[in-house]
Amino acid sequence: MGKTKKYAVSALKGLALPVVVYLIFKLIRPATFGTPEALYIIAQQAMMVTIMSLGMCCNMTIGIWDFSPGSIVTMVGLICGYYFNQYGFWAMVAAGILSGILFGLINATAYTVLRVPSVVVTVGLMLIYESYGSVYKGGKGVSITREAGILGQAPWIFLVTLVMLIILYVIYNKTKFGFNVKAVGNNELIAKTAGINPRVVKFFSFFIAGCYFGIAGLVNLSYTTALSPAKNMGTMSVTFDAMMAGFIAIYLSGAVNRVFGIVIGTFTMKLISAGLVAIGVEATWQKVFVGAFLLFFIGFTQIKAQVNEWMNRIKRAKQVKA
Amino acid sequence: MSHETVLSVKGITKLFASTRALVDVTLDFKAGEVRGLIGENGSGKSTLSNVISGQLHPDDGTMELHGKPYKPANNVDAKNHKICMIVQEMGTIDGMTVAANIFLGKEDIFQNKAGLLDTKRMNSEAARILKEIGVDYIKPEALVNKMPFEDRKIVEMARAMYLEPEILIVDETTTALSQKGRDILYDIMAKMKEQNKTVIFISHDLDEVMSKCDSISVMRDGSYVDTLQVKDCTPSQIRQLMVGREIGDEYYRADYNHEYSDEVVLECENINAGILKDISLQLHKGEILGLAGLTDCGIHELGKVLFGLITPATGSVHVHRDGHTAEIKKPITAIHNKVGYVSKNRDQEALMLLSSIQDNISLPSLDMLKKGFIIFPKSEKELALKGADQMQIKMRGIDQTVMYLSGGNKQKVVLAKWIGNGSEILILDCPTRGIDVGVKAAIYRLMEKLKAEGKSILMISEELPEVIGMSDRILVLKDGEIQKEFMRGPEVTESVIIEYMI
Known part of the structure; x- marks a missing residue:
């Protein structure tokens, strides 16, 4: 197979999922759903979820569960808003990048030093970040002007995401760190005997994730222009959105590179929510749908293997009889 | 060709808690030789190779490499000293390409000035190494998890060979390989020797060691016994050195009887599954039935079908016991009808490694032990102790974790669990795989005893000597089909059987 043809086939395989989702909703609501606008x-x-999900990519490959991204995005947004109102646009951008680095370091240090399972560490940190957000600078929430939210509007929002995507693509596919991430994720013991230090790899994986969440926080505030502190694990649903995109990327990874799979994943997830709105599903039920979709999606590969085996047996039995 | 000393081991002692794994071991390894390292399980040969390859630190003693002190901090340090080891069950990393696996942890050599990896050069370099060891059909950009087990093992060899080791330690790798893989490994060893390098070859297979090595060092109970030149010694001499006593010819069964009852206890009809094509066979009461063939000929799958682990596309498996018949569709039916199954993959399929010896032995017997719905610890312990005692498992106590037992002792635990369960039919898939002579002999004695008690055994094995030595009847499989049936007798030899295998 020629290279061009190979890429075309993999692109088709990857795009099949969002296209199918689109067509389903389009058939139900031809007038309202999926107009170009x-x-x-x-x-x-x-885009914002894409940046988050890109940040989670290395962690998910290693098998680290991170439930803190949503709370970091909110917290960074609050910090950015404060700095914009005090010192202006560039201070806001700097605050976004620097606080992302800071949260990355906190997460990475907490995980490597405490040696507690990642789920426990990150849920604990999420509760801390959310609570801190609600007392930060009075806890009243922030808003910025529409002009200042330029990074949250087209074309800038696409450009920022594109840059983040290229950076991750290079890190994940073209650096020693990226190779080590895959090695540690698939078999830590072998990686260790090959001289790779899994703890260092995990530290940097968390750190990179934090940096991405910082940018996502900045983009999120720019897009919404107003933000209030979250509580009661309210940031979990956006974390789940990003995580689900990651799962879709894992599912597509046979055909499409993980990094591109994430983009397809977030777009698919957003299509589904928009579709559910278009057919008039209530917000609560939307969550039920999305949760069920996630479970089905993760379970699907398992079920598929079983169905395949079953079909093969029937086929074989027929051959023998013939 | 010079035969100067490359590596000297001087007075190495290694303790694990109170066990003395190595006691004052002193020996030299020379350039341009293939040295066999042989000994029973627990004799210290693996510990010694782990010390040389830097994975363990000795409690006492020194090593010298090319006359200079050699004290590896870890296995990476040893690799930097050009000492590499290929181990029995290590493996490759799924989800990564062949090239990425070969250069695992060494990716920096392909880093360009911008810190990015030149994957193209990585692939071409991998292709070069693969070609060098004669396996250019393996493609550098292929994902290892889509390759057969055998080829993945070869990728591991390529990983070791890439470092151009001066000393290559091969630790019981061949048990996991079929003939093709072995031949590649032997080629590598021969090439190393030609280049005046050193190979340390650890294997349980005495014939293999005799045919591939120039000299053999024997270890026993953590001590170095002697080094013999292969051309001046016989296998029985070495066996004697290994165990410190005469084993003689009573290794396999001495008789040529093939007596067993006509009563069929386990049978399958027209099995089609995976590679298996229309297999029908009958196992009789008091019979040892051998299944021989190459690794991928279907013998292992057949064992799983008979135990209900694989559902065949067509055909059925029946067990006959006390006048009633049951169809085996799931392992639970087999277990209830006193069928036991010992898997070839001991650590993955036969044992719960993190559990105690007791938990492992009592597992299939829990139904038998329960009073109402309660299992009393006392009865569980009794069962486990009895099993452990019967099998003479070397252990600190019944609550010891199985993971750290030696291969032979692990296998004893597996056997104890089915015997404790009162199994009347045993399906043994490679029961002596990776096990030393002493335990091997014990397993053969056990099989004879079980046969005498009227129990039935289906022995699946890739080692012809044991199939010939132990079976009443032998079925030879090739490409999933039964090729030939042999009855026990002096005329059945390896060369006769091999003809039907390949």
């Missing part, structure tokens, strides 16, 4: 908005909404 609506798709453009969906694409913009998908």
Whole structure:
């Protein structure tokens, strides 16, 4: 197979999922769903989650569960808002980048020093970040002007995401760190005997994630222009959105590179939510749908293998009889 | 060709808690030789190779490499000294390409000035190494998890060979390989020797060691016994050195009877599954039935089908016991009808490694032990102790974790669990794989005893001597089909059987 043809086939395989989702909703609501304008908005909404999910990519490959991204995005947004109102646009951008680095370091240090399972560490940190957000500078929430939210509007929102995507693509596919991430994720013991230090790899994986969440926080505030502190694990649903995109990317990884799979994943997830709105599903039920979709999606590979085996047996039995 | 000393081991002692794994071991390894390292399980040969390859630190003693002190901090340090080890069950990393696996942890050599990896050069370099060891059909960009087990093992060899080791330690690798893989490994060893390098070859297979090595060092109970030149010694001499006593010819069964009852206890009809094509066989009461063939000929799958682990596309498996018949579709039916199954993959399929010896032995017997719905610890312990005692498992106590037992002792635990369960039919898949002579002999004696008690054994094995030595009847499989049936007798030899295998 030629290289061009190979890429074309993998692109088709990867795009099949969002296209199918689109067609289903389009058939149900041909007039309201999926007009070009609506798709453009969906694409913009998908960008913030894409940046988050890109940040989670290395952690997910290693097998680290991180439940803190949503709370970091909110916390960074609050910090950015404060700095914008005090010192202006560039201070806000700097605050976003620096606080992302800071949260990355906190997460990475907490995980490597405490040696507690990642789920426990990150849920604990999420509660801390959320609570801190609600007392930060009075806890009243922040807002910025529409002009200052330029990074949350087209074309900048797409450009920022594109840059983050290219950086991760290079890190994940073209650096020693990226190779080590895959090695540690698939078999830590072998990686260790090959001279790789899994703890160092995990530290940097958390750190990179934090940096991405910082940028995502900045983009999120720019897009919404107003933000209030979250509580009661309210940031979990956005974390789940990003995580689900990651799972879709894992599912597609046979055909499409993980990094591109994430983009397809976030877009698909946003299409589904928009579709559910279009057919008039209530917000609560939307969550039920999305949760069920996640479970089905993760379970699907297992079920598929079983069905395949079953079909093969029937086929074989027929051959023998013939 | 010079035969100067490359590595000297001087007075090495290594303790694990109170066990003395190595006691004052002193020996030299020379350039341009293939040295066999042989000994029973627990004799210290693996500990010694782990000390040389830097994975363990000795409590006492020194080593010299090319006359200079050699004290590896870890296995990476040893690799930097050009000492590499290929181990029995290590493996490759799924989800990564062949090239990425070969250069695992060494990716920096392909880093360009910007800190990015030149994957193209990585692939071409991998292709070069693969070609060098004669396996250019393995593609550098292929994902290892989509390759057969055998080829993945070869990728591991390529990983070791890439470092151009001066000393290559091969630790019981061949038990995991079929003939093709072995031949590649032997080629590598021969090439190393030609280049005046050193190979330390650890294997349980005495014939293999005799045919591939120039000299053999024997270890026993943590001590170095002697080094013999292969051309001046016989296998029985070495066996004697290994165990410190005469084993003689009573290794396999001495008789040529093939007596067993006509009563069929386990049978399958027209099995089609995976590679298996229309297999029908019958196992009789008091019979040892051998299944021989190459690794991928279907013998292992057949064992799983008979135990209900694989559902065949067509055909059925029946067990006959006390006048009633049951169809085996799931392992639970087999277990209830006193069928036991010992898997070839001991650590993955036969044992709960993190559990105690007691938990492992009592597992299939829990139904038998329960009073109402309660299992009393006392009865569980009694069962486990009895099993452990019967099998003479070397252990600190019944609550010891199985993970750290030697291969032979692990296998004894597996056997104890089925015997404790009162199994009347045993399906043994490679029961002596990776096990030393002493335990091997014990397992053969056990099989004879079980046969005498009227129990039935289906022995699946890739080692012809044991199939010939132990079976009443032998079925030879090739490409999933039964090729030939042999009855026990002096005329059945390896060369006769091999003809039907390949």
